[in-house]
Amino acid sequence: MERLPALERLTACLARLPGVGSRTAERMALRLVRDPGGLARDLAEALTEARSRVVGCSQCGSVTATDRNPCRLCTAPNRDDGLLCVVEDPNDILTIERCGGFRGRYHALMGRISPMKGSGPDDLRIQALRVRVGQGGLREVVLALNTDVEGDATASYIAHVLEGCGAKITRLAFGLPAGSGIMYSDAVTLRRALEGRQPA
């Protein structure tokens, strides 16, 4: 097949998206240039529009309209200012909001400490978190990080950094996911669920 530099460039861009490998990117690129519905044009326009209308929230790091910064979640009057939820990714804010169990403020780190991927504390919004917590007024900082090795390491590091800030530092509970069976649980989850057992 002929080498098409324009197609290769598009493929390389698509492969930078989360969860997209080189074969998937190739498939997407071909679809984009051959889509009869004008997907390539629509996507290019949507990207340009999003770039001009959407920015990162200066407070929580999530996304917001260019003319509304900090974002609605950071400024909503009916939320608890004493409670701060720290997440890895703005996406996690969406997920937590959907569950409806949290009414405080958010702070997205924009990643996690990952020596393998060359991402250290300085690549994250940890300094911004420290400043925010240092301003006082917080009762509790909830670390809602992923429950894998890197998430755990990031949580430990942040707990250490925030030591003595006056607010309580907590993590989400470990345990069995809803609707799952003991039989299907992995050993780590089950051990953590046992350690965290609660009165019935």
Next chain:
Amino acid sequence: MERLPALERLTACLARLPGVGSRTAERMALRLVRDPGGLARDLAEALTEARSRVVGCSQCGSVTATDRNPCRLCTAPNRDDGLLCVVEDPNDILTIERCGGFRGRYHALMGRISPMKGSGPDDLRIQALRVRVGQGGLREVVLALNTDVEGDATASYIAHVLEGCGAKITRLAFGLPAGSGIMYSDAVTLRRALEGRQPA
């Protein structure tokens, strides 16, 4: 979280990509607008460039440079003009070229017959195939379609349409994939491998 129309539009565009569901599209959109490396800009530019430099090949339906139509595979002098390989998707041409086992020409249908997805014969490049085969000069048409229900139905339909065209209509062999074990084969594959058994 605030509704951001620009972000929602971008998410909707991304969800039109193959293999991308709404949650994945959301995650991609957030990454795009928050990427510090300017991925949104790069992707928008790459899309615009690809739209102007890459078109569908008028002959095989795959992609080619705007100033080279039909594509290199359709015009290469060292390929067998008597052999035509029919595929569902331009992507499949890439895959078959990589395997190195085919030296004829190609014809991409741009999909397959799928009543569930509302895609019938008229949505595919079947009429173009009929015209191409009708011009004569072909010894054999190899149907290299996927081996699922819709691929089988599409192959049967095309075999029917091309009946009496003078060329032999064949399909790829069914059987065990390389490197697999009998133990791990599903019943259909195994039955087809038995039916197609060959002298050792």
